[in-house]
Amino acid sequence: PELCLRLEGGPAAAAHSPLAERNGFVRVLLRGCHTQLCVSSLTSLGPFLEDEIVPEVIPMEIEVVDAKITMQDDSPQVYPTSPGPVPITLAVDHVVVRRKDDGVFYLTEEKPVSVPEGQKAPAESVLAAPAAGARGLQLKQVPELQRELQTMKLALAEANMDKAHLLQEIRKYNPLFQL
Numbered sequence: 001p002e003l004c005l006r007l008e009g010g011p012a013a014a015a016h017s018p019l020a021e022r023n024g025f026v027r028v029l030l031r032g033c034h035t036q037l038c039v040s041s042l043t044s045l046g047p048f049l050e051d052e053i054v055p056e057v058i059p060m061e062i063e064v065v066d067a068k069i070t071m072q073d074d075s076p077q078v079y080p081t082s083p084g085p086v087p088i089t090l091a092v093d094h095v096v097v098r099r100k101d102d103g104v105f106y107l108t109e110e111k112p113v114s115v116p117e118g119q120k121a122p123a124e125s126v127l128a129a130p131a132a133g134a135r136g137l138q139l140k141q142v143p144e145l146q147r148e149l150q151t152m153k154l155a156l157a158e159a160n161m162d163k164a165h166l167l168q169e170i171r172k173y174n175p176l177f178q179l
Contacts, residue, residue, distance in 0.1 A: 004029040017059045019101040026060040033067040034150060036087075038074040057103040067092040070154065080172075084165060087158060 006027040014021035069092075073085040098106045170177050 002029070002031040003033075004031075016061075017101050019057060020059045023056050023058050026058060028060070028062045029065070030063070030067060031065045033064075033069070035068075036070040036072060039071055040074050042071070057101065058099070059101060060097075060099045062097040064092050064095045064097075066094075068150065068154070081169070083162075087161075089154065 004027075007024060008016070008020070008027070009024040011021060013025040016025045068089060070087050070089045072087045077084060094110050096108050096110055098108070100106065167177075167179065
């Protein structure tokens with residue numbers, strides 16, 4: 001995962017908006033983040049977001065590229081025999097959130113910008129197969145295969161969690177059970 005954070009203030013920040021010159025400007029780039037969060041950690045953020053004083057508006061831009069967040073409900077189960085809630089996965093290809101001078105957050109989905117030829121990694125460092133062979137992977141197939149691999153990893157992790165949960169349920173009724 002890659003996180004870039006840039007804070008600007010003063011006359012240089014005026015290029016973003018008139019308010020940014022006085023309050024500053026924040027730019028965040030999050031690329032390739034694949035994480036799992038418990039729903040309880042999100043719900044416990046509420047008290048930290050509440051304040052008695054209205055904060056100053058800080059113009060900002062948050063860009064999220066190729067991110068996948070899986071949220072698992074970790075609240076106590078109402079019915080002990082229930083298999084439990086299914087995790088929810090949020091996949092983001094490319095989204096930009098902008099906060100303008102009016103304090104409103106604007107969410108826009110954008111197409112990924114192509115990288116100029118001079119900044120691309122050489123093909124031999126990206127490809128696993130021999131470049132001379134007819135069966136070598138095409139450079140455009142690599143991101144697709146990486147996404148497929150990530151999907152398979154998530155499915156495997158989910159299956160392992162289901163297996164552990166089922167074993168836990170069986171051991172409630174038969175503590176000596178072995179697999």
